[in-house]
Amino acid sequence: MSDDPSIPSGRLKRLTRIAGMATQVGASLATDRVKRLLGRESDGHAVMAQRVLETLGSLKGAALKAGQALTLFSSQLPPEARVIIGKLFSQAPRLPFAEIATVIQEELGAPPSEIFAEFSEEPFAAASLGQVHEARLRTGERVAVKVQYPGIAAALEDDLRNLESLLKSVGMGGLLLDAHEYAEEIRRELSGELDYRRELAQLEHYRGLLAPWPDLVVPKAWPELSTGRVLTLERLEGPTLNELAHDVDSLPEEVRFRRGEQLLRAVCGPWMLHRTIHADTHPGNYLALPDGRLGVLDFGSVKTGSEPFWRCTLVCARALMEGSSLDWVTIHEQGGFHIGISKDKAQKLLEEISRIAVTPLQEPYDYATDTIIEKLSELKLRYPLDLIRIRPPAESLMVGRAMAGLLQNLRALKVRGDFRPFFRNTLNTALAGPR
Structure with a gap:
């Protein structure tokens, strides 16, 4: 290309x-x-x-x-x-190396050839805000250097303004999501990803949250070689989950389950125990390391939720684990959901949603045949006017994005197994005291 x-x-x-x-x-x-x-x-x-x-x-x-x-x-x-x-x-069209080298010189004060012992001009990954080059430090360590695209801040602002206009155009007089509230949440989160110093701080924070699970690996960082537009990290190697999914049928079922269980802990563990979630759960951000560990990458989108919304998600998860339906009081009064329909109508919808969402929590589940997202989409067709009057808080956007990505990753890996022990134990720990 x-x-x-x-x-x-x-x-x-x-x-x-x-x-x-x-x-x-x-x-x-x-x-x-x-x-x-x-x-x-x-x-x-x-x-x-x-x-x-x-x-x-x-x-x-x-x-x-x-x-x-x-x-x-x-x-x-x-x-x-x-x-x-x-x-x-990871393989979007790349920018010429000369432009990338200019950013490095502006940020680190010297060209790549003077800072690194080796620096590959060809990126091994190229994504939405920057591309990643392999390099070797003068002390011998192999690193991945993420360099932000020049001009990306202006392009991102253009996209966000287009998005806000789109949300306003479908607002239907306030019946849909509060366009301003949601647009501001998206703007805040995506604009924050432009600051690699912020990402470095979030990486170190998330490393601490994953400390109980040594098979989940966050790459080492070099702060002295990191700035607002350059981030230097340990080079982890292994196929991404996206690459594993391309040949998933060749993987034994127990290997698929182990990778799925690692992914589940990497996403849900910090949220359930510490109110913090890695919101960018696309499969390119996880590496199946050769020694069996799972590498976790890209901490530009890490969200810490409010205590009331976080607790609402845990209470709802426990209700589903126990075979109960979600209830109006928890969703509306504790979770910050705006509900513009009658309590009876809302409760009926919540009961239908519960019957769909509970399926993975009732028995060993085959994610390869999962249809949760499709069934929830069907509800939108059956109850369009009611569902658009139930508005979750803006902070739910990033959490919902993370959970949808997790579900799709488990489906792509054709994971089959029982995750209830993890949920049961983690919920008991999380709900035992305040966070």
Whole structure:
């Protein structure tokens, strides 16, 4: 894939690129359907996936981050399309090395050749806000150097303004989510990811939260070689969960379960015990290390929730574990959910949601056949006017993003097993005292 010489800037230009992509994808899928109806072979999905990769990869910023989120829900695409779209996690079009070297010199005071014993000009990962290069320190350690794209802050701001306009346009007079409240939450979290000093602090904090589980690894950091736009970390090596999923049927069931259980602890453990969650749970952020440990990467999006909302999630999880339904009082009065329908209607909806959400917590569960997200989507079709009047607090966005990603990762890895002991023990510990 050729180098991308620049990141397109300007709200209209970036929005036009996305609109053009959507038109081409729609035409590709329509052609694909016609060919299939005529009994002909078609590469429509692969063409569509390639177009998505090229467009979102070149735009980077929030546009690419949104594309990465959508790839979590690509399980219905054919394998060749999933492989192409999966590249959004680490193989988006790269910027020329000269631009990256300029950022390093501006941030660290010297070119890469003077700071590092070796520095690869080819990135081994390229994502939404920066790309990652392998290097070797003069003391011998192999490191991964994440360098922020020049101009990405302006591009991200353009994307966020487009997003806010979109949310306002679908606000339906306040019946949907509070556009301003949600847009501000997204703006706050994504803008915070531009500050690599903040990410470094969150990495060290999360390392402490994962300390009880030595098989969960957070890479060592070099603060003296890290700034607001450059982050130098230990180079962990191993296939990502996304790569494991491409050949998942070759993995023994016990290996898939162990990786799934590690992922569950990495995401849910810090949230349940410390109100803090790694919100960017796409499969490119987890490495299956050769010694059996799980590497956890990318701490730009780490969210600490409020005590009332956190406790609400635990109380709801315990109710589901015990076979009870979610209740209106917990959701509304304790969790900060705004409920604009009658208590009876709300309780009926919560009971239906409970019947769907409880399935993994009742018996050993096969995530390969999981349909929780699909069934919850069906509820939106059955109760559209009621559900849009139930508004969760803005802080739930990042927690929901993390849990949706976790669920999709378990499904992609075809994990089968019983996670109830973990939930039961962790809930008992968490609810035993204040946090």
